[in-house]
Amino acid sequence: MDAFLDAFFNLDIMRQALPLLLKGAAMTLKLCAVVIGLGLAGGLALALATGARTRALRWPALGFIDLFRALPPLVLLVFVYSGLPFAGLRLSPFGAVAVAFLLNNSAYFAEIFRAGINSIPRGQMEAARATGLSRGQAMASVILPQAIRNVLPDLMSNVVEVVKLTSLASVVSLGELLYSANMARAVTYNSSPLILAAAMYLVVLWPLVRVISRFQRGLAIH
Amino acid sequence: MGFGTIFFNPDVIAQYLPAILGALWVTVWLSVVITATGLVLGAALAALRTTGLRVLAWPVILFADLLRALPPLVLILILYFGLPSLGLTLPALAVLWIVLSLVLAAFAEEIFWAGITALPRGQWEAGAATGLGRPAVLAHIIFPQALRMGIPSLVNRALTISKTTALGSVIGVKEVVSVAGSAQSTSGSATPLTMAALAYLVILVPAMIASRRIERRFAYQP
Numbered sequence: 001m002d003a004f005l006d007a008f009f010n011l012d013i014m015r016q017a018l019p020l021l022l023k024g025a026a027m028t029l030k031l032c033a034v035v036i037g038l039g040l041a042g043g044l045a046l047a048l049a050t051g052a053r054t055r056a057l058r059w060p061a062l063g064f065i066d067l068f069r070a071l072p073p074l075v076l077l078v079f080v081y082s083g084l085p086f087a088g089l090r091l092s093p094f095g096a097v098a099v100a101f102l103l104n105n106s107a108y109f110a111e112i113f114r115a116g117i118n119s120i121p122r123g124q125m126e127a128a129r130a131t132g133l134s135r136g137q138a139m140a141s142v143i144l145p146q147a148i149r150n151v152l153p154d155l156m157s158n159v160v161e162v163v164k165l166t167s168l169a170s171v172v173s174l175g176e177l178l179y180s181a182n183m184a185r186a187v188t189y190n191s192s193p194l195i196l197a198a199a200m201y202l203v204v205l206w207p208l209v210r211v212i213s214r215f216q217r218g219l220a221i222h
Numbered sequence: 223m224g225f226g227t228i229f230f231n232p233d234v235i236a237q238y239l240p241a242i243l244g245a246l247w248v249t250v251w252l253s254v255v256i257t258a259t260g261l262v263l264g265a266a267l268a269a270l271r272t273t274g275l276r277v278l279a280w281p282v283i284l285f286a287d288l289l290r291a292l293p294p295l296v297l298i299l300i301l302y303f304g305l306p307s308l309g310l311t312l313p314a315l316a317v318l319w320i321v322l323s324l325v326l327a328a329f330a331e332e333i334f335w336a337g338i339t340a341l342p343r344g345q346w347e348a349g350a351a352t353g354l355g356r357p358a359v360l361a362h363i364i365f366p367q368a369l370r371m372g373i374p375s376l377v378n379r380a381l382t383i384s385k386t387t388a389l390g391s392v393i394g395v396k397e398v399v400s401v402a403g404s405a406q407s408t409s410g411s412a413t414p415l416t417m418a419a420l421a422y423l424v425i426l427v428p429a430m431i432a433s434r435r436i437e438r439r440f441a442y443q444p
Contacts (some may be wrong), residue, residue, distance in 0.1 A: 007307040008300075070426040071419055072385035075399055079415045082403070084226045086412035127226055158290070167293035171392060191304035198296050205291035213287075216336050 010192040017184035017193040024180030025200055031097065031166045031176055033206035036159055038102040041173070043109025048139070050114055061110070074168055076100040081172045088148030093174035095167075105162055112154045153215035158207050177201070232415040238405045242414065245401035246421045252318065252385035252397065259323035260383065264330025271335055272360055282331065287326035287397065295389050297321045302393045311339070316391040324385045333375045339370030374437040381429055385422070398422065 049061035068076070081096035086104035092098060120143050128138035148155070172180035259375070270278045289297075301317045312320075341364060349359030369376075391400035402418035 003308060008304060042260075066427065068428065070423055070430055072323065072399070072422060073386040074391070075415075075419055075422060078399060078403060079412075082406060083229070083412040087225065106240070120410075164293035167295045168389075170295070176292065178299070182299060185299075185303060188414040189307075190306065191300060194296065194300045194304065194414040198292055199295065201293060202288070202291055206287060207268060209287050209291045213332060216332070 004212050006190075008191055008195050010190055013184075013188050013192045014196045015019075015192045017188070017196060020057075020178065020180045020184055021193065021196055021200065024175055024177040024197070026168055027175055028163075028177040031094070031169060034098055035101045035105060035166060036162055038098065039105030039162060042102055042106025043111075044113055046106055046110035047113035047117060050110070051117060052141035055116060065110050068103045069111070071092070071104070073101065073104045073165055074103055074171065075174060077168055090168070093169065093172045096172055097165055097174055101162070101165065104165075108158055108161075109155070112151050113147065117143060117155070119147050119150045122123045144146050146198045156208060156215070157212045160205055160212070163205060167201075223432050229414050229416045231411050231413040234409050234411045235417060238402075238414050238417065241405060241419055242398065242417045245396060245398045246425070248395070249384075249387055249397045249421075250425060252315075252390070252395075253380075254291075256319060256322045256326060256383055256387065257380045260326025260430050261330050263323065263327035265334055265369075267327060267331040268338060268368075269360060269365075271331070272338060272356075272364070281429050286322075286328040286331050289325050290332070290399055295384055295392065296384035297325070298389055298393060306383065312389065314395045317393060317397050318387065318390040321385055322386055322389075325386075326379060328436070329379045330372075330376060333372040334365075334368050334408070337362055337371040340371060341367055370440055373440040374433075375389070377433045377436055381426065381433060384429075385426070 016065050018041065024138055046061050046065060049057045050065070052061075077097060077100040080091065080100040081093065084091065084096075124146070125135075128142040134196055135141070166176060167178040169176050170182060173179065177197050177200060179194040184193035185191055239364045267282045268429055271282045273279070290421045298321050301321060302310065302314065305312055307315075320439040345363055345440055346356075346359055350356070350380065354362070387395075388399045390397045391403060392399060398421050402421075405414035
């Protein structure tokens with residue numbers, strides 16, 4: 001038991017590692033803000049493109065969504081970070097993560113927005129158009145508010161996935177939470193910093209996971 | 223050097239194709255084994271929760287919450303680097319198998335449970351009235367329906383966890399990403415990374431198309 005506590009819950013080592021981990025956590029938060037913002041915006045744009053009247057917009061958008069949902073995010077990240085420099089495009093770790101996750105997340109968010117838009121009966125668009133709104137206005141002020149409300153649980157659970165995904169940035173040496181914790185582990189030969197990092201992820205994500213579970217149960221009962 | 227030779231150099235492709243195909247095989251069977259383990263474990267946990275005993279239900283809920291909230295890479299590093307200090311050294315392959323199976327089990331448990339709670343209580347009572355015991359009612363009446371309701375989500379989760387096997391590259395499992403990564407450094411070409419991406423597409427695009435078909439086939443009509 002002592003060996004276990006010493007290996008995973010060594011408070012002295014946690015205290016030493018705390019400043020480094022807090023710095024990492026700040027980077028993780030910054031990364032989340034950028035990646036979630038880009039993903040939501042890109043996803044909405046893609047979802048609207050899949051509903052466009054011209055095939056020239058619809059098909060590329062559908063192809064994009066399928067392609068980037070099929071590729072593991074780590075493959076995209078390694079490709080952007082280590083592959084693109086061969087073509088003369090060298091991105092910083094932060095830039096590489098932002099680009100790779102924009103491609104991945106916008107595809108996932110697009111699928112969710114699309115499901116939301118499809119859940120609104122056609123008649124709503126027709127009724128809104130009949131009142132004199134343009135297609136764009138009807139989409140923005142009639143369809144989307146309802147669509148987003150319908151898929152709120154899915155949006156939330158994807159946000160949780162994205163926050164967890166930012167831990168992959170450690171692979172390209174971006175100094176986020178997991179990278180800092182793993183550095184501290186390597187320096188101290190002790191896994192307690194990893195446990196501390198896990199606790200930090202839990203503080204943010206556990207409440208969200210709880211709320212999502214509630215939502216799912218609520219939906220199942222209807 | 224043109225775009226084609228950077229990302230699709232035929233000589234590099236010929237040289238590394240056998241290695242990448244071998245690695246793809248590792249990715250595929252790992253995905254199959256992890257999916258099987260995770261689904262069985264998830265079903266077992268959901269079954270424990272149906273007993274209605276708090277001593278059994280609470281640990282299941284705690285387990286499902288933790289494994290859904292933590293980034294899998296954090297767990298992989300904790301097991302891979304932490305266990306040896308307790309005198310237990312697991313091979314990287316075993317760590318990947320254990321962590322991803324547990325993560326899938328957590329999600330699968332929630333999906334099964336959502337299905338089970340969506341069924342009217344009368345089904346349990348009717349089952350009991352025909353003389354079946356609780357385990358028999360669960361196995362023959364409740365579970366098959368919960369499974370059917372959960373199939374679209376379960377298929378999605380299984381595909382996600384298959385993509386997550388790419389994380390094995392971080393601890394040196396010889397799957398697609400790690401083999402392509404070392405091929406990229408030895409060949410000094412970005413082509414192996416393109417091959418890795420294509421390898422995933424070859425497997426996952428058909429799987430995604432199949433999953434859409436399954437989703438339509440099993441759409442739950444209450």
